[in-house]
Amino acid sequence: MKVILPDGKELELADGASGLDAARAIGPKLAEQAVLVKVNDEPADLRLPLPDGARIRFLTTRDREDPDALYVLRHSTAHLLAEAVRRLHPGVKVAIGPPIENGFYYDFDFPAAITDADLEPIEQELQQLIAEGRTWSRDEITRDEAKARFAAEGEPYKVELVDTAEGGISLYTQGAFTDLCRGPHLQDAKPIKAVKLTSLAGAYWRGDSTKAQLTRIYGTAFFTQADLDTHLARLEEARKNDHRRLGRQLDLFHFSELSPGSPFWHPRGMVVWNVLEDLRRSENAARGYVEVRTPQIYDKELWVTSGHWEKYREHMFTFQAEEREYGLKPMNCPGHCALYSDGAWSYRDLPIRMAEAGNLHRNELSGALHGLLRVRMFAQDDAHLFVTPEQVEDEVLGCLDFGYAIYDRLGLDIKVELSTRPENKLGTDEEWDRAEAALAQALARKGLEYQVNAGDGAFYGPKIDLHMRDSLGRGWQIGTVQLDFQLPQRFGLTYQGADNVEHTPVVIHRALIGSFERFIGILLEHTGGELPVWLAPEQVRLVPVGEGHRGIAAALHDRLAAAGVRVGVDQRDETIGRRIRDAEMLRVPHVIVYGDRDSEDALPVRSRGREGVRTLSLDALVSELATL
C-alpha cells in the first residue's frame, strides 16, 4: 500500500501499516515527536492502520499552537488527571473527560465533596505522573467485554457510556488507568510541558439536571510553559475588558442587591442607550416598521392563550390584584397579537411590521444571572411581522439585511445558526419543511455561512440565531429571527385573502440588536470600553487651561453642543495632566486643552488611539464628528 505525503510524494508501506510506521519510515525524529496524523485532513491516532492511498500529514510537538495537536495533548492530560485523582481519592468514580476549546475537564463522582484546596495536590500528583513517565496503549474490545471490565472496576458511569457509545469500543491505558475513549492520544506524556488545573464546578451527568451532579475539574495544558504563561496573561487581560468592571469605571451602570439582575443605568450609560434607541427607531421607520406600545401587565388569560402559562410560568413574575391574577410580560409577542386581533386585516395590509422596545421581565434562575449579559429586566429592539406565507422568505431576508446594516456598522463578527424542528414540535412536517426552506433560502440569498443546529428550534417554529462572543470567548445570542405558526392560530389571527377567504398569517419574531443590555455589554467587552465615537457618552471634553479660560470654554461647549456634539467641560481646579488622565480613563474620544495659544480656528485635539495632538478648526472637528 502507499500513502501520499504533503509534498505530493508517495510513500510505500507494508499492508496494515500505522501512522507511526509511516512516521518511522520518514524519520526517527518525526516518529518521536509525532502527536497525531491527519488522514485526508481528519485527525487520527498514530496507532491506527492507514487506509491505502490516503493523504497524510503529521502534527508534531512543534505544532504547539495547532488546535488539533492541542486537542490531543489536552485529551491525554485529562486522562492523567483521572489517574491522579484516583490515586489521591480512592473510591472516586470517573465519568467523562474531553478536551475543550481552551483546555479540558474531567467529571468525577467523589465519595466526599472536594474543594478548591484539593486542586493543588491533584495538580502535583498529575505532574508526578508525567515525571514518572506514561505511555498510552490502545486496545479494541467488544462491548460486553468493556461492560464487564468497567462493572468489575465499579465504574457505573463508564458502563453507561459503553451502552450508548457508537461504533467500535476502544480503550486507552496509561499507567494504572484505563479509559473508554475514541482517541486520538499522545504516544507518551513527554510533550505535556505545562499543566494547570483552573477550577472546580458542578456538572450534571449527561447534562441532565434530573441526574446526579458530578464534580468537574477544569484544566489546561500546553506544549511549552511559555504558551501557558501567555494564555494566563491573556485571560488576565480579558478580565480588564469585563463589561461589569468597565460599567463602573466608565460610570455607565451598576447593579444592586435591591434588585438582583436589573441594572441601574447611570446618565452616561443612558446616553449610549438612547443613541442605540435612536438608531433602532430611525432604521425601523426607514424599513416600513410601525411603532406600537402595549401593556406591561396582563391578565393570566392572555398567557393561557399564548401558551406561556403552561410552558413558561415559573420564569414569569406574577401577582394578584383585586382577585385577578396578572403576569408581567416576559416578551412582547402576545401583546402584539392582541393588538393585531383588534383590527380586521386584508392581504393588502400585510406585511405588518410591528415594533416595540418595551421593558421585559423574566425571572431568570439566580445562578444564571451575569452582569448585563443575562438580566431579569431588559428591552429588546423587538418586532413582530405579520405576513402571508408567500412573504416569509422576503421578510426574513429583510430582517437579515436590517441586522447586518447594524452589525457591519459596528464591525461585529456574528456567528449564524439555523435551528430546525425539535422533537416536541407543533405543526406538520410539511409546514416545517416550508419554513426551514424559507429560512435557509433567505440565508443563502444574503450569502451568509451558518451552522445548522438540528432539533434546536422552538416548538412553534424554526429560527435563525445570531451569536457573538464575550471577552472570555463565551457565546451569547444577540439577534434572532423566528418563524411562528402557532401563536397566530392560538390567538385566532386572520386576514382576508384575495380569494375572499380568511387565512392565518405567519408571525416572524425578530430582534437584531437583541436586548440593549446584552448588546451594550458585548460592545463594551469587544471595544475594551472604547465605544465608537458615535456611541460614546461624551465625544469631546474641553479642558480650559486656567480660570481665565473657562468663559471661552463654555462658549465653545455651547457651539459644539448646538452642532449636535456630545461635549463636556472639565472646569475642576486640577492640573492639565490630571484632567487629561481622567478623560482618558473615561475613554472620551477627543480631548481639547484650551488656553491662550488657541483659537476656534486652531484647536489642539488629542484623539483616542492616535499619537500626539492634531490642530483642527472647530468646523473641521464638527464635520469629522458628523461623518461618523
Add this chain to the structure above:
RNA sequence: GCCGGAGUAGCUCAGCUGGCAGAGCAACCGCCUUGUAAGCGGUAGGUCACGGGUUCGAGUCCCGUCUCCGGCUCCA
C-alpha cells in the same frame, strides 16, 4: 435552581493560628494656578452582606439567609 468560591470605607484591596478595623484611589477642606495620562498637605468616612451560635473576647470559628464570581442546567 444545583456544585465550588467570595462578600471588610463610594471604588480596588490588605487584615496570619480568635485579642483596639487598615492602605491606595475617590470625597471634603486648604495650598498651588496649571499646556497633553495621577501637584502638595490635611480632614472625614465602617452594623466587617444580613441573622443566629460558640467563646472571657469573633472581620477571623460554626449554622442559616441574601448577593456576587466561576461552572452546570435553563434561555420558551
